[in-house]
Amino acid sequence: MSNDHIQVWNRCLSKIKESVKPQSFSTWFVPIRPLRLEGSVLTIQVPNKFFFEWLEEHHVETLKKAIQTEIGTNAELKYLIPKKTAISQNPSFKKASDNLSSAQVKGNKIKNPFVIPGIQKVKIDSQLNTNYTFEHFIEGDCNRLARAAGLAIAKRPGKTAFNPLMIFGDVGLGKTHLAQAIGNEVLNQFNDKAVLYVSSERFTNQFIDALRNNAITDFLKFYQLVDLLILDDIQFLENKQKTQDIFFSIFNHLHQGGKQLILTSDRPPKELAGIEERLISRFKWGLSADLQVPSLETRMAIIQKKMDNDGVNLPPTVMEFVSHNVRTNVREMEGVLISIIAQAALNQREIDLDLAKEVVSKFVDNISTEITVEFIQKIVAEHYDIPMEKLKEKTRKRFVVRARQLSMYLAKQLSNKSLKHIGNAFGGRDHSTVIHACRSIESLLENDTRFKTEVSGLAKRLKSTGL
Ligand code: ADP
Ligand code: MG
Numbered sequence: 001m002s003n004d005h006i007q008v009w010n011r012c013l014s015k016i017k018e019s020v021k022p023q024s025f026s027t028w029f030v031p032i033r034p035l036r037l038e039g040s041v042l043t044i045q046v047p048n049k050f051f052f053e054w055l056e057e058h059h060v061e062t063l064k065k066a067i068q069t070e071i072g073t074n075a076e077l078k079y080l081i082p083k084k085t086a087i088s089q090n091p092s093f094k095k096a097s098d099n100l101s102s103a104q105v106k107g108n109k110i111k112n113p114f115v116i117p118g119i120q121k122v123k124i125d126s127q128l129n130t131n132y133t134f135e136h137f138i139e140g141d142c143n144r145l146a147r148a149a150g151l152a153i154a155k156r157p158g159k160t161a162f163n164p165l166m167i168f169g170d171v172g173l174g175k176t177h178l179a180q181a182i183g184n185e186v187l188n189q190f191n192d193k194a195v196l197y198v199s200s201e202r203f204t205n206q207f208i209d210a211l212r213n214n215a216i217t218d219f220l221k222f223y224q225l226v227d228l229l230i231l232d233d234i235q236f237l238e239n240k241q242k243t244q245d246i247f248f249s250i251f252n253h254l255h256q257g258g259k260q261l262i263l264t265s266d267r268p269p270k271e272l273a274g275i276e277e278r279l280i281s282r283f284k285w286g287l288s289a290d291l292q293v294p295s296l297e298t299r300m301a302i303i304q305k306k307m308d309n310d311g312v313n314l315p316p317t318v319m320e321f322v323s324h325n326v327r328t329n330v331r332e333m334e335g336v337l338i339s340i341i342a343q344a345a346l347n348q349r350e351i352d353l354d355l356a357k358e359v360v361s362k363f364v365d366n367i368s369t370e371i372t373v374e375f376i377q378k379i380v381a382e383h384y385d386i387p388m389e390k391l392k393e394k395t396r397k398r399f400v401v402r403a404r405q406l407s408m409y410l411a412k413q414l415s416n417k418s419l420k421h422i423g424n425a426f427g428g429r430d431h432s433t434v435i436h437a438c439r440s441i442e443s444l445l446e447n448d449t450r451f452k453t454e455v456s457g458l459a460k461r462l463k464s465t466g467l
Contacts, residue, residue, distance in 0.1 A: 005036050005043075006034055008034070008037055009044070012066040013066075015065070015066040016063070016066050017029075020059065020062060023362060028051070029059075031047050037071075042071060042075065044079060045080045046079055047081075048082075051342075053131070128180050128187070138298055138302045142291060142294040142298060146165075146178060150167075153260060157193065158228075158259050161286065162286050162287040163261060164255070164260075164261035165263070165286055166263045166287065167290075168290050168291070169290050171266060171329065173292070175232070175266075175291060179264050182262060193228060195226070195227065196228070196229050197230040200234050200235075203231060204236065207243050207246055226259065228259065229261050230264075231261070233264055233265065234263050234272070238272060238273065248276070248279055255285075269288055300323045306334065306337065312341055314351060315352065317352075318340070321357065322356060335363060339362075339363070343355060371415050377407050377425070379462055380406055381407075383403075383458060384402070386400060393427060408422055408433075408437035409438050409441035409442070410459060411425070412434065419431035422434050
């Protein structure tokens with residue numbers, strides 16, 4: 001058997017190495033194994049599905065460039081995941097494109113701008129990811145409205161008041177996930193609907209291509225066939241007058257036809273400075289819902305869900321450490337987790353707090369050594385096996401009172417927060433309640449050695465999450 005694939009891949013690697021950060025290179029590219037080269041098709045093996053998705057989402061362009069340079073412009077890349085067969089076409093994309101192609105026949109061969117020669121997988125990159133479902137999207141205060149609107153739309157696309165639905169929020173908070181979950185759910189419920197997900201950047205490029213090839217009519221007709229159009233990251237359209245014009249026309253056509261539109265943006269509509277007023281005013285026809293930073297509890301639930309899906313067991317201390325220190329961006333949190341898992345696999349190390357600390361310190365600029373009141377509440381509530389919310393309620397059940405007082409005591413000891421701040425965090429109680437709680441716990445500590453051991457165990461656990 002020829003070793004071409006190994007040589008070709010090694011050359012690709014040296015190209016890739018020049019364009020990605022060393023940390024990314026060792027995490028994401030070193031573990032890849034080249035398997036075979038058949039004609040212009042290079043098959044590579046990646047450790048797991050996580051890996052595949054990460055590469056597709058973050059490094060597809062780098063891979064594309066490298067293999068096209070080495071193999072030629074018709075190069076194709078196939079991924080293989082151990083124990084599974086090569087990843088097949090995304091089934092929901094198939095459904096969408098089948099619908100479109102049957103419509104195409106009727107409409108006299110409309111050119112589909114998604115068919116791109118070159119890497120096979122690139123086709124999938126901008127269509128629905130079947131993992132982005134509602135089931136995998138954890139609900140929290142941070143996303144309740146947007147999620148509920150999304151579910152309503154999925155049941156009756158184009159028929160609710162939420163048209164268009166505009167999802168906005170900072171990067172990494174789940175806009176793409178939620179928008180795609182709606183698309184996936186619509187396909188689940190109505191398999192005759194044509195759903196299309198496209199990033200604004202891709203839309204713009206397709207439009208430029210169409211302009212260049214004199215194919216604007218085809219381009220328009222193609223988009224007008226869609227029943228649910230998801231246009232991601234519309235801030236990208238800022239100051240792109242012509243692209244906005246064509247989107248305006250597509251928007252009007254679809255909206256008038258009772259078709260659903262979903263848009264996402266990294267800021268609220270009124271802050272989209274370089275977007276025409278007539279488009280902004282249309283965005284306001286429906287519902288604008290924002291995604292906010294998830295609370296600690298939601299972040300932990302998100303991690304738990306991801307790990308369950310992937311069949312990975314993380315020690316609770318590692319989960320706590322990561323969710324406590326990576327706060328503002330769910331994507332970054334995922335990156336940290338995947339990196340921990342990859343490092344453990346590569347170096348045959350156990351996943352433990354030390355490894356987590358190493359990885360987090362590479363990702364997060366200023367790791368907090370501060371222990372938040374929220375975190376203390378979370379850990380204590382878990383210890384007493386009660387919902388965290390109970391600590392903030394008025395209930396006088398003995399074990400809830402104990403848990404509440406202990407949380408206040410620990411907050412006073414460990415959090416550097418004022419009595420007023422602490423009281424506030426417990427459903428708006430005043431500082432005298434906190435003082436009273438601290439006194440009660442102190443007298444218990446003096447008289448009950450079992451309780452004392454319990455408390456010092458908890459305190460130790462809380463402290464271990466700082467670096
Ligand atoms: P955005 O488009 O806002 O930049 P993404 O939708 O790409 O963010 O989300 C980043 C990552 O975080 C994705 O992998 C997504 O699955 C995950 N994520 C965000 N919010 C949630 C949530 N509520 N539940 C589960 N996963 C989430
Ligand atoms: Mg996104």
